Amino acid sequence: MVIGIDLGGMSAKAAVLANGVLCGKSTVKTSSEKTPQETAAALAQLCITATEKAGKRFENVDAIGIGSPGAIDSRSGSVVSWTNFGWNNVPLAELVQKFSGKRTFVVNDANAAALGEAKFGAGKKYRDSVLVTLGTGVGGGILIDGKLFEGYKSAGAEIGHMVIRQNGELCSCGRKGCFERYASASALIRRTQAAMGENRGSAMWKIAETLKGVDGRTAFLAAKQGDEAARRVVDDYIASLGEGIANIVNVIRPEAVILGGGVSAEGENLLAPLRKYVMPRIYAPDYAPLDILCAQLGNDAGLYGAAEFANERL
DSSP: OEEEEEEOSSEEEEEEEETTEEEEEEEEEOOTTSOHHHHHHHHHHHHHHHHHHTTOOGGGOOEEEEEESSEEETTTTEEEEEGGGTEEEEOHHHHHHHHHOSEEEEEEHHHHHHHHHHHHSTTTTOSSEEEEEESSSEEEEEEETTEEEOOGGGOOOOGGGSBSSTTOSBOTTSOBSBHHHHHSHHHHHHHHHHHHHHOTTOHHHHHHSSGGGOOTTHHHHHHHTTOHHHHHHHHHHHHHHHHHHHHHHHHHOOSEEEEESGGGGGTHHHHHHHHHHHGGGSSOTTTSOOEEEEOSSGGGHHHHHHHHHHHTTO
Protein backbone atom coordinates (compact mmCIF):
# COMPACT_ATOMS: atom_id res chain seq x y z
CA MET A 1 0.00 0.00 0.00
CA VAL A 2 1.52 3.28 -1.14
CA ILE A 3 0.50 6.94 -1.16
CA GLY A 4 0.78 9.22 -4.16
CA ILE A 5 1.06 13.00 -3.81
CA ASP A 6 0.52 15.49 -6.63
CA LEU A 7 2.25 18.66 -5.45
CA GLY A 8 1.23 21.98 -6.99
CA GLY A 9 1.78 25.66 -6.47
CA MET A 10 -1.62 26.26 -4.83
CA SER A 11 -2.54 22.84 -3.48
CA ALA A 12 -1.33 19.29 -3.01
CA LYS A 13 -3.47 16.17 -3.42
CA ALA A 14 -2.80 12.78 -1.93
CA ALA A 15 -4.42 9.38 -2.29
CA VAL A 16 -3.78 5.82 -1.24
CA LEU A 17 -3.09 3.26 -3.93
CA ALA A 18 -4.09 -0.12 -2.58
CA ASN A 19 -3.86 -3.06 -4.98
CA GLY A 20 -4.16 -0.70 -7.95
CA VAL A 21 -7.21 1.12 -6.60
CA LEU A 22 -7.02 4.83 -5.77
CA CYS A 23 -8.85 5.76 -2.58
CA GLY A 24 -8.93 8.25 0.28
CA LYS A 25 -8.20 11.38 -1.75
CA SER A 26 -7.41 14.48 0.30
CA THR A 27 -6.17 18.01 -0.43
CA VAL A 28 -4.18 20.69 1.38
CA LYS A 29 -3.30 24.25 0.37
CA THR A 30 0.30 25.03 -0.51
CA SER A 31 2.10 28.36 -0.70
CA SER A 32 5.48 29.72 -1.77
CA GLU A 33 5.51 31.63 1.52
CA LYS A 34 5.95 28.40 3.47
CA THR A 35 9.41 26.98 4.07
CA PRO A 36 10.29 23.57 2.59
CA GLN A 37 10.13 22.15 6.11
CA GLU A 38 6.62 23.52 6.65
CA THR A 39 5.50 22.16 3.29
CA ALA A 40 6.99 18.75 4.04
CA ALA A 41 5.24 18.63 7.41
CA ALA A 42 1.93 19.51 5.73
CA LEU A 43 2.45 16.78 3.13
CA ALA A 44 3.15 14.20 5.84
CA GLN A 45 -0.08 15.17 7.62
CA LEU A 46 -1.91 15.07 4.28
CA CYS A 47 -0.82 11.45 3.89
CA ILE A 48 -2.22 10.56 7.29
CA THR A 49 -5.54 12.25 6.42
CA ALA A 50 -5.76 10.44 3.06
CA THR A 51 -5.08 7.11 4.75
CA GLU A 52 -7.81 7.72 7.32
CA LYS A 53 -10.27 8.68 4.55
CA ALA A 54 -9.42 5.43 2.78
CA GLY A 55 -10.27 3.50 5.93
CA LYS A 56 -6.70 2.23 6.19
CA ARG A 57 -4.05 2.31 8.90
CA PHE A 58 -1.13 4.64 8.28
CA GLU A 59 1.23 2.18 9.94
CA ASN A 60 0.50 -0.20 7.05
CA VAL A 61 1.60 2.29 4.38
CA ASP A 62 4.80 1.07 2.72
CA ALA A 63 5.97 4.25 0.99
CA ILE A 64 5.11 7.72 -0.29
CA GLY A 65 5.65 8.97 -3.83
CA ILE A 66 5.57 12.67 -4.72
CA GLY A 67 5.12 14.20 -8.16
CA SER A 68 6.63 17.68 -7.95
CA PRO A 69 6.99 20.53 -10.42
CA GLY A 70 10.46 21.69 -11.39
CA ALA A 71 13.76 20.00 -12.09
CA ILE A 72 13.92 16.87 -9.97
CA ASP A 73 16.79 14.55 -9.07
CA SER A 74 14.71 11.43 -8.56
CA ARG A 75 17.66 9.38 -7.32
CA SER A 76 18.21 11.63 -4.31
CA GLY A 77 14.61 12.79 -4.05
CA SER A 78 15.62 16.44 -4.28
CA VAL A 79 13.90 19.37 -5.96
CA VAL A 80 16.88 20.85 -7.81
CA SER A 81 14.95 23.92 -8.92
CA TRP A 82 11.33 24.99 -8.69
CA THR A 83 11.03 28.61 -9.80
CA ASN A 84 7.48 29.25 -8.53
CA PHE A 85 8.47 28.35 -4.97
CA GLY A 86 12.02 29.63 -5.19
CA TRP A 87 13.28 26.19 -4.19
CA ASN A 88 16.85 25.15 -4.98
CA ASN A 89 18.30 21.78 -3.95
CA VAL A 90 15.51 21.06 -1.47
CA PRO A 91 15.80 17.46 -0.12
CA LEU A 92 12.04 16.95 -0.28
CA ALA A 93 12.06 13.15 0.05
CA GLU A 94 14.30 13.35 3.11
CA LEU A 95 12.10 16.01 4.73
CA VAL A 96 8.80 14.21 4.14
CA GLN A 97 10.37 10.94 5.32
CA LYS A 98 11.49 12.71 8.49
CA PHE A 99 7.97 13.93 9.27
CA SER A 100 6.08 10.82 8.12
CA GLY A 101 8.43 8.00 9.07
CA LYS A 102 7.81 6.44 5.64
CA ARG A 103 10.20 5.85 2.76
CA THR A 104 9.62 8.70 0.32
CA PHE A 105 10.45 9.18 -3.36
CA VAL A 106 10.15 12.23 -5.62
CA VAL A 107 9.69 12.43 -9.39
CA ASN A 108 8.86 15.24 -11.81
CA ASP A 109 5.09 15.78 -11.97
CA ALA A 110 4.87 15.36 -15.76
CA ASN A 111 6.81 12.11 -15.53
CA ALA A 112 4.46 10.99 -12.76
CA ALA A 113 1.45 11.65 -14.98
CA ALA A 114 3.05 9.70 -17.84
CA LEU A 115 3.75 6.76 -15.54
CA GLY A 116 0.19 6.87 -14.23
CA GLU A 117 -1.35 6.78 -17.70
CA ALA A 118 1.07 4.07 -18.79
CA LYS A 119 0.32 1.74 -15.89
CA PHE A 120 -3.32 2.45 -15.11
CA GLY A 121 -4.80 4.53 -17.93
CA ALA A 122 -4.76 4.85 -21.71
CA GLY A 123 -1.26 3.39 -22.05
CA LYS A 124 -1.58 0.20 -20.04
CA LYS A 125 -1.62 -2.10 -23.08
CA TYR A 126 1.61 -0.59 -24.46
CA ARG A 127 5.25 -1.13 -23.47
CA ASP A 128 6.44 2.07 -25.15
CA SER A 129 4.40 5.25 -24.91
CA VAL A 130 4.74 9.02 -24.71
CA LEU A 131 2.37 11.31 -22.83
CA VAL A 132 2.07 14.84 -24.23
CA THR A 133 0.21 17.25 -21.94
CA LEU A 134 -1.29 20.34 -23.57
CA GLY A 135 -1.73 22.99 -20.89
CA THR A 136 -0.08 26.28 -20.03
CA GLY A 137 3.01 24.72 -21.60
CA VAL A 138 3.71 21.37 -23.21
CA GLY A 139 4.93 18.70 -20.86
CA GLY A 140 4.93 14.96 -20.79
CA GLY A 141 6.87 11.83 -20.14
CA ILE A 142 8.34 8.83 -21.90
CA LEU A 143 7.94 5.12 -21.14
CA ILE A 144 10.41 2.75 -22.80
CA ASP A 145 9.99 -0.99 -22.32
CA GLY A 146 7.56 -0.28 -19.50
CA LYS A 147 10.01 1.92 -17.60
CA LEU A 148 10.02 5.67 -17.11
CA PHE A 149 12.79 7.35 -19.09
CA GLU A 150 14.16 10.38 -17.25
CA GLY A 151 17.54 10.89 -18.87
CA TYR A 152 20.79 11.92 -17.23
CA LYS A 153 20.19 13.22 -13.69
CA SER A 154 16.43 13.03 -14.36
CA ALA A 155 16.77 16.11 -16.60
CA GLY A 156 15.48 14.59 -19.84
CA ALA A 157 12.09 14.22 -21.54
CA GLU A 158 11.53 18.00 -21.74
CA ILE A 159 9.59 17.58 -24.94
CA GLY A 160 8.05 21.04 -24.79
CA HIS A 161 11.45 22.58 -25.45
CA MET A 162 12.16 20.79 -28.70
CA VAL A 163 12.38 23.41 -31.48
CA ILE A 164 9.88 22.92 -34.30
CA ARG A 165 10.42 26.32 -35.97
CA GLN A 166 13.94 27.66 -36.21
CA ASN A 167 14.09 31.34 -35.17
CA GLY A 168 10.43 31.17 -34.20
CA GLU A 169 8.67 32.72 -31.21
CA LEU A 170 10.77 33.34 -28.10
CA CYS A 171 10.12 30.75 -25.38
CA SER A 172 10.41 31.26 -21.61
CA CYS A 173 13.38 28.87 -21.69
CA GLY A 174 15.34 31.35 -23.82
CA ARG A 175 15.21 29.42 -27.09
CA LYS A 176 13.13 30.35 -30.12
CA GLY A 177 10.53 28.17 -31.80
CA CYS A 178 9.90 25.67 -29.00
CA PHE A 179 7.13 23.11 -29.34
CA GLU A 180 5.22 24.56 -26.39
CA ARG A 181 5.12 28.04 -28.00
CA TYR A 182 2.97 26.56 -30.76
CA ALA A 183 1.20 23.50 -29.34
CA SER A 184 0.22 24.43 -25.77
CA ALA A 185 -3.29 25.47 -24.79
CA SER A 186 -1.84 28.93 -24.18
CA ALA A 187 -0.58 29.04 -27.76
CA LEU A 188 -3.98 27.99 -29.06
CA ILE A 189 -5.63 30.75 -27.03
CA ARG A 190 -3.17 33.39 -28.31
CA ARG A 191 -3.72 32.27 -31.89
CA THR A 192 -7.50 32.35 -31.43
CA GLN A 193 -7.39 35.87 -29.99
CA ALA A 194 -5.20 37.10 -32.85
CA ALA A 195 -7.59 35.62 -35.42
CA MET A 196 -10.55 37.26 -33.70
CA GLY A 197 -8.77 40.61 -33.86
CA GLU A 198 -8.38 40.18 -37.61
CA ASN A 199 -11.92 38.82 -38.19
CA ARG A 200 -14.52 40.84 -36.33
CA GLY A 201 -17.36 38.88 -37.93
CA SER A 202 -16.05 35.49 -36.84
CA ALA A 203 -18.29 33.11 -34.91
CA MET A 204 -15.49 32.99 -32.35
CA TRP A 205 -16.76 36.34 -31.03
CA LYS A 206 -20.22 34.91 -30.35
CA ILE A 207 -18.72 31.97 -28.50
CA ALA A 208 -16.13 33.82 -26.40
CA GLU A 209 -17.91 37.24 -26.31
CA THR A 210 -14.62 38.95 -25.38
CA LEU A 211 -10.93 38.24 -25.95
CA LYS A 212 -10.66 37.39 -22.24
CA GLY A 213 -13.41 34.81 -22.69
CA VAL A 214 -11.32 32.75 -25.13
CA ASP A 215 -10.28 29.24 -24.08
CA GLY A 216 -8.96 26.15 -25.81
CA ARG A 217 -12.43 25.20 -27.09
CA THR A 218 -13.32 28.50 -28.78
CA ALA A 219 -11.74 27.90 -32.20
CA PHE A 220 -12.83 24.24 -32.29
CA LEU A 221 -16.45 25.17 -31.53
CA ALA A 222 -16.51 27.91 -34.16
CA ALA A 223 -14.86 25.65 -36.73
CA LYS A 224 -17.66 23.12 -36.22
CA GLN A 225 -20.07 25.91 -37.18
CA GLY A 226 -18.21 26.40 -40.46
CA ASP A 227 -16.29 29.53 -39.48
CA GLU A 228 -13.31 29.86 -41.86
CA ALA A 229 -11.11 31.94 -39.56
CA ALA A 230 -11.58 29.39 -36.79
CA ARG A 231 -10.84 26.54 -39.20
CA ARG A 232 -7.52 28.15 -40.08
CA VAL A 233 -6.65 28.47 -36.37
CA VAL A 234 -7.48 24.81 -35.75
CA ASP A 235 -5.58 23.62 -38.84
CA ASP A 236 -2.52 25.66 -37.91
CA TYR A 237 -2.63 24.37 -34.33
CA ILE A 238 -2.94 20.74 -35.43
CA ALA A 239 -0.03 21.20 -37.85
CA SER A 240 2.17 22.55 -35.05
CA LEU A 241 1.14 19.77 -32.68
CA GLY A 242 1.65 17.22 -35.43
CA GLU A 243 5.16 18.42 -36.24
CA GLY A 244 6.25 17.98 -32.64
CA ILE A 245 4.63 14.57 -32.33
CA ALA A 246 6.19 13.37 -35.59
CA ASN A 247 9.62 14.42 -34.33
CA ILE A 248 9.13 12.57 -31.04
CA VAL A 249 7.89 9.46 -32.83
CA ASN A 250 10.75 9.38 -35.32
CA VAL A 251 13.32 9.54 -32.51
CA ILE A 252 11.75 7.29 -29.86
CA ARG A 253 9.26 5.24 -31.88
CA PRO A 254 6.65 4.54 -29.21
CA GLU A 255 3.65 2.35 -29.80
CA ALA A 256 1.36 5.16 -28.69
CA VAL A 257 1.26 8.90 -28.15
CA ILE A 258 -1.22 9.84 -25.44
CA LEU A 259 -2.58 13.38 -25.28
CA GLY A 260 -3.53 14.95 -21.95
CA GLY A 261 -4.45 18.42 -20.75
CA GLY A 262 -7.44 20.59 -21.55
CA VAL A 263 -7.16 20.55 -25.34
CA SER A 264 -7.36 16.75 -25.38
CA ALA A 265 -11.00 17.07 -24.30
CA GLU A 266 -11.75 17.70 -28.00
CA GLY A 267 -11.37 13.96 -28.52
CA GLU A 268 -11.79 12.84 -32.12
CA ASN A 269 -12.23 16.43 -33.31
CA LEU A 270 -8.55 16.76 -32.49
CA LEU A 271 -7.34 13.19 -32.94
CA ALA A 272 -8.73 12.44 -36.42
CA PRO A 273 -7.06 15.36 -38.24
CA LEU A 274 -3.95 14.97 -36.09
CA ARG A 275 -3.52 11.33 -37.15
CA LYS A 276 -4.00 12.39 -40.78
CA TYR A 277 -1.22 14.94 -40.38
CA VAL A 278 1.24 12.78 -38.43
CA MET A 279 1.11 9.44 -40.25
CA PRO A 280 2.67 10.57 -43.57
CA ARG A 281 5.45 12.28 -41.62
CA ILE A 282 6.72 9.35 -39.60
CA TYR A 283 9.14 6.68 -40.72
CA ALA A 284 7.73 3.31 -41.79
CA PRO A 285 4.18 3.73 -40.39
CA ASP A 286 3.03 0.43 -41.93
CA TYR A 287 5.88 -1.54 -40.39
CA ALA A 288 5.65 0.06 -36.92
CA PRO A 289 2.07 1.37 -36.48
CA LEU A 290 1.38 4.27 -34.15
CA ASP A 291 -1.70 4.86 -32.00
CA ILE A 292 -2.64 8.43 -31.05
CA LEU A 293 -5.24 8.60 -28.31
CA CYS A 294 -6.40 10.66 -25.34
CA ALA A 295 -5.48 10.19 -21.70
CA GLN A 296 -8.03 8.57 -19.41
CA LEU A 297 -7.09 9.44 -15.83
CA GLY A 298 -7.54 13.22 -15.95
CA ASN A 299 -6.32 14.99 -12.82
CA ASP A 300 -5.64 11.67 -11.09
CA ALA A 301 -2.81 10.65 -13.45
CA GLY A 302 -0.17 12.28 -11.26
CA LEU A 303 -1.51 10.58 -8.12
CA TYR A 304 -1.40 7.16 -9.76
CA GLY A 305 2.04 7.81 -11.19
CA ALA A 306 3.60 9.16 -8.01
CA ALA A 307 2.30 6.18 -6.06
CA GLU A 308 3.53 3.75 -8.71
CA PHE A 309 6.94 5.44 -8.79
CA ALA A 310 7.30 4.68 -5.08
CA ASN A 311 5.87 1.19 -5.45
CA GLU A 312 8.44 0.26 -8.12
CA ARG A 313 11.27 1.23 -5.80
CA LEU A 314 10.25 -0.85 -2.81
